Amino acid sequence: MKMDEPVIEPSSVEPSPVQAAPAEPRTKENPELLAFLIAIAGWVVPGLGHALQKMWGRALAVFLAVGALVILGAAMRGNLFSSRGEDAFATLGYFADLGSGAFYLLARALETAGPDVSHSAGDYGTRFLATAGVLNLLSALHAYEAARGRKA
């Protein structure tokens, strides 16, 4: 190092334009994180993922469809699986039911008399409940893709 070169102190270096810019919210910097949060919101409350993106028609359709399937499934006394599944199918059924987010708790509250799958209606009710969960998961994935800017 030559002696006549000026020594630049790190503190005297002017900040670059990028550094000088005011700090933005973390979600603006990371759209991936925002999309993930939207997907989680859409899972917890059916339709919320679309509502947060002002897709009102889709939000309402998802909310009504998942809600109708859960209420009808519970009214038909379908089997709502719990976490204490006895086999792999029961565990899969639990994950499918859990897909309906907060409506899983609603179905639990509605089914006070317990499931009755000895009749076809109860068996169909089980399918209604599982479909509600899977449809909600599909909807949350759709909201995630829309938030990432993919064509949706």
Add this chain to the structure above:
Amino acid sequence: MLTKRPAEGKPDSPMHIPFTHLQAMLLFALIISLAFGTLGRRKPKERLKYAAWSFCLFIIVGVAIGWLMYPFSH
């Protein structure tokens, strides 16, 4: 010895809707096809067309599978 038949539905159940096979299939197809139409398309006319198409396919495939299974029920 007479045994008591299992109850068809507890009387204290807040609601009990005993749909028939056809009613359950129609209702299921209607709800899902409306959701598919709304999620899958953007324009209202296209949504309606897609929902109607999905509904028809649900019914046709459901009835076809029902008839395919018919010989095994006898």
